[in-house]
Amino acid sequence: MYTLSEENYLKAIYRLSQEKGQKITPKGISDVLGNNPASVVDMIRKLAEKQLIDYDKKKGVRLTIQGEKNAVLIVRKHRLWEVFLLEKLGYQWDEIHNIAEELEHIKDDTLADRLDKFLEFPEYDPHGDPIPKANGKVPKSYSVTLANLKEGTRCRVAAVRDTSSTFLQYLLKLDIGINTTIQLIEKIPFDSSLVISIGGKDKTTVSQKFGENILVDGI
């Protein structure tokens, strides 16, 4: 098994590989983890030696099959623990990420599957992110944002893109959670602010940045 640091790097690289299109660079990883680029270069060398990634100046960092398998398992554990913390221990959705950040590293061969079963095989975590299945398959993730919608459209909140507690607490205050219905009433041309109705209630105005961090689904 791998160290806590190795696992966190794998997860960061996996995350970057999901934002497809761009190549994964030391700088990119450094930004995600908040580590110094020099440290990242060291770890890239180490992970490449262990055959968890390939590194090529041109192509950037790529997870190997082994590396991806491991990364997916860590993400699976992270998201399952988040469900546990919210549903069984009564935490709120802005409190769970940091705890899951530690829990995801607990090592036991059957733990993830047992937890999965105990939680009755949830497909999405409390932030709407897909929970990889035991076989490695990942349920579909949402990609349409509230800001993408046409005026007048009603939608269901499916996930949040930003999972910082600042954003999540703001959503709690606005009474927005997963499955909340939102109607986009108007887009203000000046700054792309959005006038919305939350769960059928009165109008509220939110910023474009806000709208880009809410992932939605048809109703």
Added chain:
Amino acid sequence: MYTLSEENYLKAIYRLSQEKGQKITPKGISDVLGNNPASVVDMIRKLAEKQLIDYDKKKGVRLTIQGEKNAVLIVRKHRLWEVFLLEKLGYQWDEIHNIAEELEHIKDDTLADRLDKFLEFPEYDPHGDPIPKANGKVPKSYSVTLANLKEGTRCRVAAVRDTSSTFLQYLLKLDIGINTTIQLIEKIPFDSSLVISIGGKDKTTVSQKFGENILVDGI
């Protein structure tokens, strides 16, 4: 908060302080943790600097109030997680200790109390060890062993002293668990072997060492 190593040392020292009478030495800690005595001496210095222990050549190592508070909390978390693993995730009692050894270090102010509530405030862990309460109070631990009993006595298995998987698996095989009723039928004078009846069934013979590792309660 403290590092994983510091916490493991605190817990080891706490454990030794429960086996009262003896003073706690570097050698003793070294034996519990399997670390080199030189490493132990380093850590003793560090913990003393942080005022978690006092160290005196004559008196040996003593936990300070702060140190004990921390140690008890780690033990509390360890035992609560053990209950969780057994009752909620369906592990057997020989599989849970090592996982709890990692889980006990998860850092969050409200986690232990939430877990306690979720588990409905258990008083003893799956090995019969008392779970410290939120206020630091520790339920009574058992101290009479099966080997202590007079011939003829019936008792309830309250706890096990040895929690190695070898011993626990042996007990599974013998159909002995917490709350099993055992009657001590005969003590063999030659080697102090014990002839017992487990749960009212046929006679079995076990060693003295075995009997010393079963803690019992009146019926």
Added chain:
DNA sequence: TTATATAATTAGATAAGACTAATTATATAA
């Protein structure tokens, strides 16, 4: 194309926590 900014890499330092080997203390036995 040349200058400049940004990124990648190397070299060297540091801290934590472990180890081995050597030394000094202390306890136990002859």
Added chain:
DNA sequence: TTATATAATTAGTCTTATCTAATTATATAA
């Protein structure tokens, strides 16, 4: 009491994971 075994301590080494500072490479703009 003296010899011997055991324990405690010190000194120095190693590994992991980080950092800073310096250097080299690459991309971008003038």
